[in-house]
Amino acid sequence: MVETLVIGAGAIGSFVAARLHRAGNEVTLLARGRRLDQLRREGLRIASASGFETVQIPALEWDQLEGWPRQSIICTKTCDLPHVLDRLRILPGASGRIVTLQNGVEAPDQAARSLSDSTILAGRVHGFFELREGTVRHVGVDPDILLGRTAGPDERAVDQVVQQLKAAGIASAVAQDIRVELWRKLLLAASLGGVASYLRIPAGSVMLSPCSAAMLRRAMAEVSALARVSGIDLPSDCVDRTLIFTAKFPPDATTSLQRDLMAGRTSEYDALVGAVVRLARSRNVPVPTFLEIDRALFSAGFGNRT
Numbered sequence: 001m002v003e004t005l006v007i008g009a010g011a012i013g014s015f016v017a018a019r020l021h022r023a024g025n026e027v028t029l030l031a032r033g034r035r036l037d038q039l040r041r042e043g044l045r046i047a048s049a050s051g052f053e054t055v056q057i058p059a060l061e062w063d064q065l066e067g068w069p070r071q072s073i074i075c076t077k078t079c080d081l082p083h084v085l086d087r088l089r090i091l092p093g094a095s096g097r098i099v100t101l102q103n104g105v106e107a108p109d110q111a112a113r114s115l116s117d118s119t120i121l122a123g124r125v126h127g128f129f130e131l132r133e134g135t136v137r138h139v140g141v142d143p144d145i146l147l148g149r150t151a152g153p154d155e156r157a158v159d160q161v162v163q164q165l166k167a168a169g170i171a172s173a174v175a176q177d178i179r180v181e182l183w184r185k186l187l188l189a190a191s192l193g194g195v196a197s198y199l200r201i202p203a204g205s206v207m208l209s210p211c212s213a214a215m216l217r218r219a220m221a222e223v224s225a226l227a228r229v230s231g232i233d234l235p236s237d238c239v240d241r242t243l244i245f246t247a248k249f250p251p252d253a254t255t256s257l258q259r260d261l262m263a264g265r266t267s268e269y270d271a272l273v274g275a276v277v278r279l280a281r282s283r284n285v286p287v288p289t290f291l292e293i294d295r296a297l298f299s300a301g302f303g304n305r306t
C-alpha cells in the first residue's frame with residue numbers, strides 16, 4: 001500500500017513531496033507524461049534560498065497504482081480535480097484520507113461529494129513556487145500551510161498531517177476555521193488576479209494608483225459580502241488588512257491567475273473570478289465589479305469557464 005501519495009508533480013506537489021521524502025516519510029509522486037520521464041531520469045530538482053538539491057522519489061502513473069493510498073495530497077490545479085477524483089474513486093480497497101491544497105473555496109466539497117467515505121482535509125497554502133525547465137523554484141516568503149477537516153470521520157487526521165508537515169520543515173498549523181481561511185485567500189487571489197488582469201498591470205502595481213486601488217477595494221468588498229451570505233464571517237477588517245498586505249507586493253509582482261491568463265495556459269479562472277460570479281448569481285449577491293471583469297476578460301478571449 002502506498003503510504004503518502006502526492007498527486008501532481010508540479011510546483012507545489014514537487015516541493016511537498018521532496019520535503020516529506022527528505023524527512024524520512026514513505027512518499028510516492030503521481031506524475032504523468034514528460035514530467036514522469038524527467039523525474040525518473042533526473043530526479044526531482046529544487047532550487048531555493050537554501051540552495052539546490054536533487055531528490056530521488058518513487059514516481060508512478062495512474063495505471064501503476066494498485067489500490068487506495070493511506071493518504072493522498074492532491075496538488076493539481078482546480079481544473080484537473082475532477083479527473084483526479086474519478087481516478088481515486090475507482091481504486092480497489094478501503095478509501096484513504098485526502099488533502100486538497102487548491103486555491104478557491106470549492107475543492108474540499110468537490111472531493112467530499114466524489115469520495116464520500118474519505119476524511120477530507122482542506123489546506124490553504126501561502127508561498128510562491130514555480131516549475132521551470134524541470135526545476136521547482138521557491139521564491140519569496142517561506143511557505144505555510146493551514147489545514148482543517150471539512151468532511152469524514154477521522155478526527156485525528158488534521159493533527160497528524162500538521163505534525164507530519166512540520167517535521168518535514170513546512171510551517172503548518174491547524175486552522176481555527178479552514179473555510180474562513182479559504183475565503184480569505186479567495187478574497188485576495190480572485191480580486192487581485194481579476195483586477196490586475198482586467199487592467200493589464202502587474203498585481204504589485206494595483207495599489208500604486210488611487211483608481212486601481214479603489215477598484216480592488218470594491219472587488220474585495222464584493223467577495224466579503226458573498227462570504228457573509230455563504231455563512232462565512234470574515235473578520236470586519238479583512239478587506240483593509242488584505243489591501244495593506246497587497247500594497248507591500250513588489251511593483252512587478254503578478255498573481256498565478258494573471259500569469260496563466262496572459263500566457264494562454266490553463267488557469268484557475270473558474271475557481272477564482274468564475275467562482276465569485278457563479279456563487280454570487282446563485283446566492284443573489286450583487287458583484288458588479290466582478291461582472292465587469294468577467295465580461296471584459298471573457299470577451300477578450302481569457303477565462304476558461306468550465
Ligand SMILES: NC(=O)C1=CN([C@@H]2O[C@H](COP(=O)(O)OP(=O)(O)OC[C@H]3O[C@@H](n4cnc5c(N)ncnc54)[C@H](OP(=O)(O)O)[C@@H]3O)[C@@H](O)[C@H]2O)C=CC1
Nearest residue numbers: 008009010011012075076077078080102103125127128129
Ligand atoms: N504554485 C504556488 O505557489 C501555489 C499553488 N497553490 C495551489 O496549488 C495547486 C497546484 O498549483 P501548482 O503546483 O502551481 O500547479 P502546477 O501546474 O505547477 O502543477 C500541477 C501538476 O499537476 C499535474 N496534473 C494535472 N492533472 C493531473 C492528473 N490528472 N494526473 C496526474 N497529474 C496531473 C500537472 O501535470 P501536467 O503538467 O502534465 O498538466 C502538473 O504537473 C493549485 O490549485 C494552486 O492554486 C496555492 C498556493 C501557492
Ligand SMILES: CC(C)(CO)C(=O)C(=O)O
Nearest residue numbers: 127188189254255256257
Ligand atoms: C494572490 C497570490 C499571489 C497570494 O499569495 C496567489 O496566491 C497567487 O498568485 O495565486
